[in-house]
Amino acid sequence: MANTNTDESSWFYKKRDAPVEARVKDLLTRMTLPEKIGQMTQIERSVGSPQVITNSFIGSVQSGGGSWPFEDAKSSDWADMIDGFQRSALASRLGIPIIYGTDAVHGNNNVYGATVFPHNIGLGATRDADLVRRIGAATALEVRASGVHWTYAPCVAVLGDPRWGRCYESYGEAARIVCEMSSLISGLQGEPPEEHPNGYPFIAGRNNVVACAKHFVGDGGTDKGLSEGNTIASYEELEKIHVAPYLNCIAQGVSTVMASFSSWNGSRLHSDYFLLTEVLKQKLCFKGFLVSDWDGLETISEPEGSDYRSCVKLGINAGIDIVMVPFKYEQFIQDMTELVESGEIPMARVDDAVERILRVKFVAGLFEHPLADRSLLGTVGCKEHREVAREAVRKSLLLLKNGTNPDAPFLPLDRNAKRILVVGMHANDIGNQCGGWTKNKSGQKAAESQLVGTTLLDAIKATVGDKTEVIYEETPTKETLASSEGFSYAIVAVGEPPYAEMKGDNSELTIPFNGNNIITAVAEKTPTLVILFSGRPMVLEPTVLEKTEALVAAWFPGTEGQGIADVIFGDYDFQGKLPVSWFKRVDQLPLNADADSYDPLFPLGFGLTCNLGQNL
Incomplete structure (x- = not known):
């Protein structure tokens, strides 16, 4: 029975110096x-009125991708909004604060003026765990400045197929790479001391943010790379490849884990008791809380034709602790209440979930x-953070080709060349440069994004020198190509538009916007460097490889395009190593x-370097 003592001075859970577990049990x-x-x-957040939060005792509020206080809201505006929600929570009977979540997956990417770092696939190419940790620390500061407490990062999916629309959210195809790059957690949350108990959540202080390892488990290994698809694997294979990174995350004190939309051998993860409870919570000793994905309970399809109430029952009993409703909170609360009162969801399961949340x-x-x-x-967007992002861009760049003669490499480029041709929409579109999960879930074109940063063309x-003429055309005209003898070289920037999740699933993986033909047309006329912006390997036609002098994979590098110029003009050498195998044909x-x-x-x-083109 609940304790009805209203003398707040005697409420043990409010004693800040008391042990956490004692405070949790007292409040419960x-x-x-x-x-x-x-x-x-x-x-x-769009349904988070003061009355709803206070009267329904709401424990968490979030912003979905592209859900802002208003267009181009700055961090101070976010802080104002979130503090308003928080005051509503504190006005409830017990004054339990909300935890506010957001998808800050490559910087605080929803917020105007924030530093946007390379996506995970590019960070996997750096193989630099300390750099990734520093990115986490910078992101934590910018996230906390906006009043947010919790980011749904990092994604520690091990990539099985680049046709997957979330490919760029993975650090790579090898579990060892993903494990190493999970150091983002120590940057976001702070690094726990050696004596910290395994599985117990850890957040160092007010300059840190709650991290979330996602998506448990096997989301990167679905058949044919389909988003929300089915991972077909034995448990031994699942454990060796897909569970492995979670061991590293839990060892770093990761505080939350998100369940996957996908299935394992036909079983939906959101209702898989064995994986969510017996493996994650019991075998791996995870003591934080498990959150559903967006409307994740609605993905539960067993038994066939399940209504929402049945989905709630299956998901909560499987081990979900917090549910991203995100809008039908009244139905969720009503169904939960009835399920607990009827005994279909045991009170012990509810208490376990709430203990984890309070912890x-x-x-x-x-x-x-x-x-x-x-x-x-x-x-937010400070010089120090942008320098870290610029460093990350430099280290993520992957040199795939550098001339045909090792003794006469094409790169680095001559910055004092008389005349340079720059071609392609990706050279002058910071939205394309940043990719998905930037301002909104699917990303935005430059004209809409209002991102603060440096494009490749700007860089x-x-x-280049004062006497170098730079000619830019999104699509090269016949007249320009006809006069191309006057160009010292061309830089062609092509690639994918921003995308996310299922909208990014792609069975063809050809370079969009007529990319291969643009490359060939320019390369036939003048020596050409191709810079490919993408979230994954793309089909490289034989003519592209044959006719171009140099080829660089830039991934989705974020706001700091100057990092690309730093390397192609020779201030720094290439360091990137492929985090994923680059296929010859899609049918492979x-x-x-x-x-x-x-x-x-x-x-x-x-990965090549400019030093005689040697393979790293």
């Missing part, structure tokens, strides 16, 4: 069933510091370095 004894269910409910909130210091720290606002112009997929008949165009780990 005071909570009614509606208050417990409220803690398990996460709503979208993270106490560890994160939300009871002591529930409101935004405005002293951090100066970190080229800032790097899936292609993995462990396959018996491994015949890639470029193997896992490939």
Whole structure:
């Protein structure tokens, strides 16, 4: 029975110096069933009125991709909005603060003026775990400046097939690469001391943010790379490849884990008791909380034709602790209440979920510091963070070809050339440069994004000599190509538009926007460097490889395009190594370095330097 003592001075859970577990247990004894269910409910900010948050005891609020206080809202505007939600939560009977979540997956990418780092596939190419940790620390500051406590990062999916629309969210195809790059967690949350108990959540302080390892488990290994598809594997294979990175995350004190939309051998992850409870919570000793994905309970299709109430029952009993509703909170609360009162969801399962949620909130210091720290606002998009992002761009660039003669490499380029031709929409579109999950889920074109940063074209112009003429055309005209003898060389920037999730699933993987033909047309007339912006390997036609002098994979590098110019003009050498095998033909997929008949165009780990074109 809930404790009805109203003398707040005697409420043990409010004593900031008391042990976390004692505070959790004390608060739990005071909570009614509606208050417990409220803690398990996460709503979208657009339905978060003060009355809803206070009266329904809502435990978490989030912004979906592209859900802002208003267009081009700055961090201070976000902080104002979130503090308003927080004050509503603190006005409830027990004053339990909300935890606010967002998809800050490559920087605080929803917020105007924030530093946007390369996507994970590019960071996997760096093989630099300390750099990734520093990116996490910078991101944490910019996230906390906006009042947000929790980011749904990192994605630790092991990539099985580049046709997957979330390919760029993976660090690579090898579990060892993904494990190494999970150091982002220590940057986001802070690094736990050696004596920190395994599986227990850890957040160092107010300059850190709650991290989330996702998507548990096997989301990168679905058949044919289909988003929300089916991963066909034995448990031994699943454990060796896809579970492995979670061991590293849990060892770093990751506080939350997100369940996957996908299935394992036909079983939906959101209702898989064995994986969510017996493996994650019991075998791996995870003591934080498990959150559903967006409307994740609705993906549960077993038994066939399940209604929402049945999905709630299956998901919660499988081990989901917080549910991204995100809009139908009234139905979720009603169904949860009926299911608990009928005994279909045991009270012990509810108490376990709420204990985990409260544990993270106490560890994160939300009871002591529930409101935004405005002293951090100066970190948003600051020079130091943009320098880290620029370094990440430099180290992520992958040199695939550099001339045909090792003794006479094409790169680095001559910055004092008389006349340069720059071609392709990706050279002057910062939205294309950043990719998905930038301002909104699917990303935006430059004209709409209002991102603060440096395009490749800006960077080229800032790097070349005063006497160098730079001619830019999105699509080269016949007249320009006809006069191309006057160009010292051309830089062609082509690639994918922004995308996310299922909208990014692609069975063909050809370079969009007539990319191959543009490359060939320019390369036939003048020596050409191709810079490919993409979230994955793409089909490289033989003519592209034959006719171009140099080829660079830039991935989706984020806002700091100057990092590309730093390398192609020779201030720094190439360091990137392929985090995924580059296929010759789509019909080879899936292609993995462990396959018996491994015949890639470029193997896992490939990467040239300008120093005689040697392979790293």
